[in-house]
Amino acid sequence: MKSLEELRAIRDKARSQVILRENSDNAVRVLVGMATCGIAAGARPVLNALVEEVAKRGLQNVTVTQTGCIGICQFEPVVEIVAPGQEKVTYVKMTPEKAVRVVNDHLVNGNVVTEFTIGANS
Amino acid sequence: MRELSLNVMDIAQNSISAGAKLIVIDLCENSDADSLTITVADNGAGMTAEQTALAADPFFTTRKTRRVGLGVPLFKMEAEMTGGGLEITSEKGVGTTVKAKFVPSHVDMIPLGDINSTVLLLITCNEDRDFVFHRRMDLHEFTLDTRELRAVLGDEVKLSSPEVTEWIKGYLTEQTQRIKEESSDEVFRGTSGDKG
Numbered sequence A: 001m002k003s004l005e006e007l008r009a010i011r012d013k014a015r016s017q018v019i020l021r022e023n024s025d026n027a028v029r030v031l032v033g034m035a036t037c038g039i040a041a042g043a044r045p046v047l048n049a050l051v052e053e054v055a056k057r058g059l060q061n062v063t064v065t066q067t068g069c070i071g072i073c074q075f076e077p078v079v080e081i082v083a084p085g086q087e088k089v090t091y092v093k094m095t096p097e098k099a100v101r102v103v104n105d106h107l108v109n110g111n112v113v114t115e116f117t118i119g120a121n122s
Numbered sequence B: 001m002r003e004l005s006l007n008v009m010d011i012a013q014n015s016i017s018a019g020a021k022l023i024v025i026d027l028c029e030n031s032d033a034d035s036l037t038i039t040v041a042d043n044g045a046g047m048t049a050e051q052t053a054l055a056a057d058p059f060f061t062t063r064k065t066r067r068v069g070l071g072v073p074l075f076k077m078e079a080e081m082t083g084g085g086l087e088i089t090s091e092k093g094v095g096t097t098v099k100a101k102f103v104p105s106h107v108d109m110i111p112l113g114d115i116n117s118t119v120l121l122l123i124t125c126n127e128d129r130d131f132v133f134h135r136r137m138d139l140h141e142f143t144l145d146t147r148e149l150r151a152v153l154g155d156e157v158k159l160s161s162p163e164v165t166e167w168i169k170g171y172l173t174e175q176t177q178r179i180k181e182e183s184s185d186e187v188f189r190g191t192s193g194d195k196g
């Protein structure tokens, strides 16, 4: 059974490591539209896939979070990538599989997946 | 929605939009009474009496991106379809509680679905807020309180760090399985109720 003791061990391990955190100015934010329309269209599994893939890749400077309705319900699930000094990228009609590709191509390798963007889908 | 746990995700988004720092999600299943009660309570901005009365009306929303609000009316309709209902209480500056009651044996009952996924994502994607998840099945229950986890983890380790996320996921899975097994054992032995 999972116990608080295990959490303490996780904390102690983290304390013993020198954490090389990226400057938070470099933080990349991944925003998933989680309004009613987005959730009904399948935003939860997309959010889940993003969180898991970001963890798997060990992307320390990426925060995955939710945002409200951005008013383009017909394109849900919608994912926005906001990085400092870069134009916001809006991915539409997302699936968990597409989300994994966005993490690897866009966040890891820096290549926007043009075919999933709103520009290519409207 | 395909799963009630998706409605819970959506109702919790209202609490997040209202600036809540603490969100309490409570699921209470009672097999004798054939009821499932889902409560989402927050300490966000709250609503006036007039706004509260309108909140379950699809033509009320304070958002500006769309003219109608669908989340609360949808959840209400899903509850009413089973013979249950939804109640909102709110106080401006104090917070809001949304309570929906379902009748699980009804043909129109929507399955709860993966509530643990909803809870885990809410916690890990809202590092700046606290969540309490309490689930009860007949006489058996468990609670996950992020304030307790933070007390152990201190400031250095985030709830969204992969190790902690794994821990939370494991905890939710284990505890859910435990209360399910314990309560189905009782139904099997016919000791459900207060006989213990």
Ligand SMILES: Nc1ncnc2c1ncn2[C@@H]1O[C@H](COP(=O)(O)OP(=O)(O)O)[C@@H](O)[C@H]1O
Residues within 6 Å of the ligand: A035, A036, B014, B015, B018, B042, B044, B045, B046, B047, B055, B060, B061, B062, B063, B068, B069, B070, B071, B072, B073, B095, B096
């Ligand atoms: N927990 C809450 N705290 C404060 N206001 C709320 C809360 N839940 C609902 N409301 C109000 O009720 C409105 C309708 O909610 P909802 O049906 O979910 O539609 P939407 O979120 O799309 O506006 C919201 O816009 C908000 O003004």
Ligand SMILES: [Mg+2]
Residues within 6 Å of the ligand: A036, B010, B011, B013, B014, B069, B070, B071, B072
């Ligand atoms: Mg809503």
